[in-house]
Amino acid sequence: MRPIVSSFLIWVLVACALASGAIPTSVTLIPNLAYVPGGDPAQKLDIYEPATPNPNIQPLIIWVHGGGWNSGSKSGIPFLWLVDQGYVVASLEYRFSR
Secondary structure (H helix, E strand, O other): OOHHHHHHHHHHHHHHHHOOOOOOOOEEEEEEEEOOOOOOOOOEEEEEEEOOOOOOOOOEEEEEOOOOOOOOOOOOOOOHHHHHHOOEEEEEOOOOOO
8 A cells, every 4th residue: 555545544544533423612513504506405514613703714624425325424524623723624415326
């Protein structure tokens, strides 16, 4: 395995281990925003942003869960800790293929 790939996999595993499911008080959740107007009810996303507003533009990370287009959920994102680092995180749900 290439060093860059193995480093990425280790980073992802650490991020998953840090995900607790509880939303820290430093994070504001905006749940279930439709990203396709008039689309499938599953086509929604959650936005996680710092509880203290930042007047500057913040970078956005979009998390699309795995599941091969037939399972999974936008809840339990592994990158919630990045909000405290100045990022906004969007966790995306999608229509399943079945």
